Amino acid sequence: MSHAGTEDKFLKTLFPENMEGLTFLDVGYGYGATGLYIRTRTYKNGWCRIIGVEPYKEYHDLMGKIGIYDELHNCYGQDMPFEDNSFDISIAQHVIEHCKTFDEGYKLLSEMERVTRNRVIICTPNGYTESNALDGNEDNHHCTGWTRVHFKAKGYNTKIVTKNVNSRLLTLFAKLVFKLQRKRWDNEVLVAWKDL
Helix, strand or coil: CCCCCCCHHHHHHHCCCCCCCCEEEEECCCCCHHHHHHHHHHHHHCCCEEEEECCCHHHHHHHHHHCCCCEEECCCCCCCCCCCCCEEEEEEECCHHHCCCHHHHHHHHHHHHHHEEEEEEEEEECECCCCCCECCECCCCCCCCECHHHHHCCCCEEEEEECCCCCHHHHHHHHHHHHHCCCCCCCEEEEEEEEC
């Protein structure tokens, strides 16, 4: 997808400078990209614990073999087996748009807030973007399109970040490729965060 990874430069500003001893919750970890990002960042800024939640069993089993996470749970983010205020920071990167309804997405936000002490971070395409199921995972397609309005109604700060392909020519080429494939150049990512 064209939107994945565009938020990394801004995302690091939402993490504390010293991450020694913090606990992170990665909701919907998939192939572990967010966990790996956090792990490599903590390598330089203090070691932390990373707990992952993922409903798709195949991703869960794969990540169990790789060892990025300190602990993994095979469940949905709307109903997690954790005590209140268990984590310093919870993050869901490119997860909420997979919720079948906005009510389901709001339940995800509420559950993440329940288990988090300090900050909840959400990254999602800005608005609806089409995406089909991948890897036989029927939950892995976009159902809802989230905007600033949805998050601001729940007290979240927001920022739109875009893919930086470092040149106008490359951007035009990328847009042409997407147009030829009859796909939308969905390079805007909405980052939402809430301090608790």
